[in-house]
Amino acid sequence: MIIKKSEFTISSPTVSRCPNDNKPEYAFIGRSNVGKSSLINMLCNHKGLAKTSSKPGKTLLINHFIINNEWYLVDLPGYGYAKNSKTMRNKLEQMIAQYILQRKQLVNVFVLIDIRHEQQLIDREFIDWLGESKVPFSIIFTKADKISGGRAKSNALLWMKNLEDRWTELPPYFVTSSESKEGRDAVLDYIEEINHSLKAPAGEI
Ligand code: GTP
Numbered sequence: 030m031i032i033k034k035s036e037f038t039i040s041s042p043t044v045s046r047c048p049n050d051n052k053p054e055y056a057f058i059g060r061s062n063v064g065k066s067s068l069i070n071m072l073c074n075h076k077g078l079a080k081t082s083s084k085p086g087k088t089l090l091i092n093h094f095i096i097n098n099e100w101y102l103v104d105l106p107g108y109g110y111a112k113n114s115k116t117m118r119n120k121l122e123q124m125i126a127q128y129i130l131q132r133k134q135l136v137n138v139f140v141l142i143d144i145r146h147e148q149q150l151i152d153r154e155f156i157d158w159l160g161e162s163k164v165p166f167s168i169i170f171t172k173a174d175k176i177s178g179g180r181a182k183s184n185a186l187l188w189m190k191n192l193e194d195r196w197t198e199l200p201p202y203f204v205t206s207s208e209s210k211e212g213r214d215a216v217l218d219y220i221e222e223i224n225h226s227l228k229a230p231a232g233e234i
């Protein structure tokens with residue numbers, strides 16, 4: 030898929046304040062600092078579109094970016110930033126949960142995982158919750174440039190295999206790097222496929 034145009038639309042503090050033009054949207058979620066905002070910029074080839082920072086806790090609202098005037102990418106705050114106060118963490122978690130459960134336009138959630146680390150409980154609990162809530166999601170491994178190609182592949186495979194202790198059907202996954210742009214075409218093609226299936230008449234994909 031070619032991204033011809035990517036523009037910031039709005040930052041919303043609650044799901045009820047999000048855009049209401051009924052365009053399909055794809056949200057990016059994961060631990061604080063995992064690389065959600067950087068990935069959106071990489072996918073759009075648009076530096077500075079989403080705000081990034083080397084310090085965790087940069088994104089604090091629901092941010093909509095309109096792509097090719099047709100669909101949205103949504104940058105969400107990270108979960109689990111230990112230095113945030115408990116009240117702040119609860120507030121962000123509530124914002125994220127309400128958005129994910131209530132947003133009708135949301136067609137897929139991308140859960141971002143730092144490829145360098147073993148499966149962490151907080152990510153696993155989040156994924157189990159998505160599965161139980163029947164929310165369609167996929168996994169994106171980030172920062173693949175920080176380890177060798179062989180290790181990136183085996184880390185990702187092992188991470189996915191660990192899900193088999195509870196889930197029989199595993200979600201699609203992608204290995205990416207916002208530095209090298211690895212995985213860009215695969216993620217964009219996947220989005221294009223879903224967009225296409227949404228337009229197809231019932232029964233035809
Ligand atoms: P919050 O909004 O705070 O939850 O963080 P975020 O998940 O949006 O992360 P962000 O995109 O701001 O990136 C965090 C840091 O990781 C920044 O210093 C980025 O430059 C760096 N980073 C993100 N993706 C990559 C990547 O693929 N490779 C490398 N080497 N660094 C990355």
Ligand code: MG
Pocket residue numbers: 065066067080081087088104105
């Ligand atoms: Mg961010």
